[in-house]
Amino acid sequence: MQGSFKLFESGMGVSEVTRTLVRDYGITRRSANLDVNWASAQIVKSMKKYEKTDLLGWLITQTERVYIKALEANQLSAAIGSLNLMHKITIEASDKRKQNPFHGNYKH
Numbered sequence: 001m002q003g004s005f006k007l008f009e010s011g012m013g014v015s016e017v018t019r020t021l022v023r024d025y026g027i028t029r030r031s032a033n034l035d036v037n038w039a040s041a042q043i044v045k046s047m048k049k050y051e052k053t054d055l056l057g058w059l060i061t062q063t064e065r066v067y068i069k070a071l072e073a074n075q076l077s078a079a080i081g082s083l084n085l086m087h088k089i090t091i092e093a094s095d096k097r098k099q100n101p102f103h104g105n106y107k108h
Contacts, residue, residue: 003025004036004039007021008039008040008043014036018033018036021035021036060086060090063082064082064086066078067083070082
């Protein structure tokens with residue numbers, strides 16, 4: 001199980017981690033999926049200690065990396081998708097926050 005966690009930390013995606021576990025450790029795809037699920041749960045648990053701004057910065061950086069790699073590989077749909085995601089998590093989220101400054105049971 002620790003192997004799948006380390007593979008995620010190295011930057012591999014879910015399908016790549018699953019393939020690597022099956023190939024390198026000789027386990028079944030089902031076992032590899034269980035390991036991936038465990039590692040994903042550990043990652044989610046570890047995120048609770050971070051501030052939202054830190055996670056947002058990490059997400060933007062990772063999305064930018066995907067954008068650059070997609071452009072280099074001439075995968076324009078993936079590049080546009082990355083730009084769209086960055087727009088949603090930055091500009092649209094900021095605009096939405098400005099429009100709704102109050103939340104909860106606030107009454108005029």
